[in-house]
Amino acid sequence: MEFGSFLIALSVNGCIKIIVMILCVILLIRMSKIKKNLSAESLFSFNIIFYSLLMFSASELSCAIETYVLMHSHYIGRIIHSICSSMGMATFSVGIYMLVDQRLVHFGLKRCTMLQVCKSCTLNKDAGHNSGRCRFSTIILLGSILLCFLCIPPFFASTEPMYINSSNYILPFESLNNWFDQTFIPFVSQFTPYKSLSASMILTTAPQILDYRIAPTITFILTFIGIILFLSNSFSKQSKGVYFIVFASGIIAYSYYQLILYRITNDILVEALGHEVGELLYLIVLTKLLTIFYSNNNDNDDAKKRPA
Numbered sequence: 669m670e671f672g673s674f675l676i677a678l679s680v681n682g683c684i685k686i687i688v689m690i691l692c693v694i695l696l697i698r699m700s701k702i703k704k705n706l707s708a709e710s711l712f713s714f715n716i717i718f719y720s721l722l723m724f725s726a727s728e729l730s731c732a733i734e735t736y737v738l739m740h741s742h743y744i745g746r747i748i749h750s751i752c753s754s755m756g757m758a759t760f761s762v763g764i765y766m767l768v769d770q771r772l773v774h775f776g777l778k779r780c781t782m783l784q785v786c787k788s789c790t791l792n793k794d795a796g797h798n799s800g801r802c803r804f805s806t807i808i809l810l811g812s813i814l815l816c817f818l819c820i821p822p823f824f825a826s827t828e829p830m831y832i833n834s835s836n837y838i839l840p841f842e843s844l845n846n847w848f849d850q851t852f853i854p855f856v857s858q859f860t861p862y863k864s865l866s867a868s869m870i871l872t873t874a875p876q877i878l879d880y881r882i883a884p885t886i887t888f889i890l891t892f893i894g895i896i897l898f899l900s901n902s903f904s905k906q907s908k909g910v911y912f913i914v915f916a917s918g919i920i921a922y923s924y925y926q927l928i929l930y931r932i933t934n935d936i937l938v939e940a941l942g943h944e945v946g947e948l949l950y951l952i953v954l955t956k957l958l959t960i961f962y963s964n965n966n967d968n969d970d971a972k973k974r975p976a
Contacts (some may be wrong), residue, residue, distance in 0.1 A: 672837030727752035758918030
């Protein structure tokens with residue numbers, strides 16, 4: 669009685685996942701071409717976004733090996749997928765932050781967007797009010813403290829293995845269910861060793877420990893380091909502190925993404941569908957960002973130096 673579950677798995681692995689993999693290849697080729705026309709400063713943030721896509725592609729490759737080669741879940745593949753995905757989201761967060769700062773915000777420069785609110789800059793020495801700290805520093809610190817607290821809830825999540833419950837997806841068509849069990853499965857089994865979905869799609873404990881225990885710990889450590897750097901009066905150290913915090917936020921974001929899809933829905937098939945749709949949306953967003961910021965070689969350097 670797995671026909672309903674089989675149809676969902678087929679739509680995920682036979683349709684959405686293939687679209688995601690094709691888009692990955694297209695975007696990697698497109699970004700490789702864009703890189704050739706960028707200046708040194710713009711290239712740095714662009715490369716970080718490019719590396720995030722590479723890590724995302726690596727996670728998809730490990731997932732594809734599980735799906736199309738091994739044809740069952742493997743804890744090593746899941747671990748590789750989690751590591752690449754969390755690092756990909758973290759680097760993507762840093763890359764987007766740097767891109768938005770470079771193209772829109774111009775933090776610490778005379779043309780900083782936030783000057784419309786601040787009126788005078790506490791960072792710019794030429795303004796005569798240099799205190800070594802931005803007026804928005806308190807908000808950033810409070811956000812960082814919140815990020816530390818967000819590392820706690822995942823530790824309460826269960827890491828017990830999860831299995832597919834095909835009974836949730838039994839179709840109300842007995843003839844179709846019988847055809848699948850009595851005709852389709854025996855036919856397919858002649859050509860390949862068929863495993864039921866409940867036996868092939870399993871979430872083991874190891875990747876969950878990585879997502880719900882190790883990743884939040886790393887997030888807390890990186891955020892703490894970021895806060896220490898941000899409390900410095902040196903602008904360069906403050907910037908590095910923000911990078912640490914943004915990178916850490918990407919890691920914990922992926923942990924919560926996994927936590928919601930697996931433990932709140934408590935259904936591996938729903939997780940598989942939600943995961944692929946989320947990845948597809950990520951690629952669509954990345955495509956749109958490339959169109960907005962890099963169409964027609966729209967590259968502009970910040971010739972002005974930031975505070976030291």
